[in-house]
Amino acid sequence: MNDLISIVTPEFADRIAYRNSSAYGNIWDVLDNVFDPELPGLTIWDLGILQDVNEKDSVLFITVTPTYSGCPAVDTIITDIKTEMAKNGFNKVEVAITLSPAWTTEMMSPAGKAHLKSIHIAPPERNDVVNCPICESKNTKVLSQFGSTACKSLYQCNDCLEAFDYFKHF
Amino acid sequence: MKDNQQNLIRFLIGLGDDSVVLSHRLSEWCSNGPYLEEDIALSNIALDYIGRARMFYQYAAELEGDKRTEDDIAFLRNEREYTNLLIHELPINDFAFTMVRQYFLDVYYCQYLLQLCESTDERIAAIAAKAVKESRYHLKRSKPWIKQLAEGTDESRERVQLALDELENFVGELFLMEEWETQLANDKLVVDRKTLEANWNSEVQSFLAESDMKFPDSKIQIRGGRNGIHTEHLGHMLSEMQYLQRSMPGLEW
Numbered sequence: 188m189n190d191l192i193s194i195v196t197p198e199f200a201d202r203i204a205y206r207n208s209s210a211y212g213n214i215w216d217v218l219d220n221v222f223d224p225e226l227p228g229l230t231i232w233d234l235g236i237l238q239d240v241n242e243k244d245s246v247l248f249i250t251v252t253p254t255y256s257g258c259p260a261v262d263t264i265i266t267d268i269k270t271e272m273a274k275n276g277f278n279k280v281e282v283a284i285t286l287s288p289a290w291t292t293e294m295m296s297p298a299g300k301a302h303l304k305s306i307h308i309a310p311p312e313r314n315d316v317v318n319c320p321i322c323e324s325k326n327t328k329v330l331s332q333f334g335s336t337a338c339k340s341l342y343q344c345n346d347c348l349e350a351f352d353y354f355k356h357f
Numbered sequence: 358m359k360d361n362q363q364n365l366i367r368f369l370i371g372l373g374d375d376s377v378v379l380s381h382r383l384s385e386w387c388s389n390g391p392y393l394e395e396d397i398a399l400s401n402i403a404l405d406y407i408g409r410a411r412m413f414y415q416y417a418a419e420l421e422g423d424k425r426t427e428d429d430i431a432f433l434r435n436e437r438e439y440t441n442l443l444i445h446e447l448p449i450n451d452f453a454f455t456m457v458r459q460y461f462l463d464v465y466y467c468q469y470l471l472q473l474c475e476s477t478d479e480r481i482a483a484i485a486a487k488a489v490k491e492s493r494y495h496l497k498r499s500k501p502w503i504k505q506l507a508e509g510t511d512e513s514r515e516r517v518q519l520a521l522d523e524l525e526n527f528v529g530e531l532f533l534m535e536e537w538e539t540q541l542a543n544d545k546l547v548v549d550r551k552t553l554e555a556n557w558n559s560e561v562q563s564f565l566a567e568s569d570m571k572f573p574d575s576k577i578q579i580r581g582g583r584n585g586i587h588t589e590h591l592g593h594m595l596s597e598m599q600y601l602q603r604s605m606p607g608l609e610w
Binding site: 253255256257258259286287289330331332333334335337341355357 | 394395397398400401402404405406407408409411412479480482483484486487488490491494497498
């Protein structure tokens with residue numbers, strides 16, 4: 188396990204503190220079953236885009252901040268949230284998209300970063316020194332600044348020669 | 358106050374138009390890029406600009422009182438109703454031209470959006486804060502390309518030079534303000550683009566000088582975009598972009 192992954196960022200610390208103080212702990216837990224459609228197994232909580240759960244006039248408001256402004260997954264995520272909530276008996280649900288605070292990879296959870304690595308996607312690094320998620324080598328090079336989705340770029344390891352996605356630090 | 362609201366809507370649609378038009382141009386490289394990675398990169402940048410256009414259009418539509426949607430704004434207005442600055446609509450030409458234009462606009466947006474983050478309108482500030490990060494990343498990519506092309510072969514250098522010549526008369530408009538926009542700038546809602554020109558020039562000139570190139574100092578400034586006066590190219594682009602909505606109104610994916 189890469190040591191950097193276990194580092195809790197101030198942004199994530201704020202999020203977890205907020206979640207733990209929320210009166211809707213059960214809802215946050217339900218939402219742990221909603222995944223990013225492009226990143227198998229990564230929950231919207233771990234990705235850092237799930238920002239708030241609240242209630243007004245017996246409607247539950249769930250707030251999400253998009254990763255990139257043109258991210259085409261947003262509509263799917265909204266549908267997935269509503270579906271998961273309905274499965275658990277919550278039918279009055281609104282999903283709000285907020286731009287502020289702007290999402291950064293610093294909001295990602297340590298578990299989320301570890302998960303990315305486990306599916307061979309290099310997690311975001313503050314210094315942009317990208318470690319190969321397969322052989323741990325630091326000797327890597329960028330192949331393309333954009334990869335299969337807006338949030339990733341394409342790298343190759345100079346030691347094991349494997350090409351891999353890097354989740355851009357943003 | 359009502360005037361200000363009208364001007365604000367006009368401003369938002371103008372910025373949305375800049376983004377959607379450039380986005381469409383970039384998307385024309387999809388499946389035509391020089392190689393696969395570049396194809397993906399240009400399409401991703403196009404996607405960032407689509408996202409940006411949507412944020413501006415959505416806000417404009419809300420301020421208008423939801424009379425029309427973001428899609429109506431993008432797909433159901435004619436050429437003369439589009440108010441993008443002209444540099445965005447020029448055809449993609451060759452790869453050198455696309456990248457020189459992109460580099461110019463990346464430098465411009467990095468400076469412009471950074472200032473727009475200080476807008477007294479919170480929503481505009483939030484959009485700018487999101488978009489400026491994306492433009493910084495775009496710049497990281499367009500800059501090395503300019504260097505590589507300018508210092509590459511005789512042909513690549515010549516193509517960069519042709520792109521610089523072609524763009525010579527279209528950059529000035531980035532820094533020309535309309536009267537109504539100046540009013541908004543006075544109220545600190547938007548940025549006075551005039552104030553960015555000197556910085557933009559010095560950043561671009563000093564970078565080009567590294568490759569022993571120069572952006573000609575044009576005395577001619579072709580303008581009109583913000584007032585719906587366009588080059589011959591926009592109409593053709595819109596006819597392709599709007600075809601589906603025009604022929605099958607209300608169609609959704």
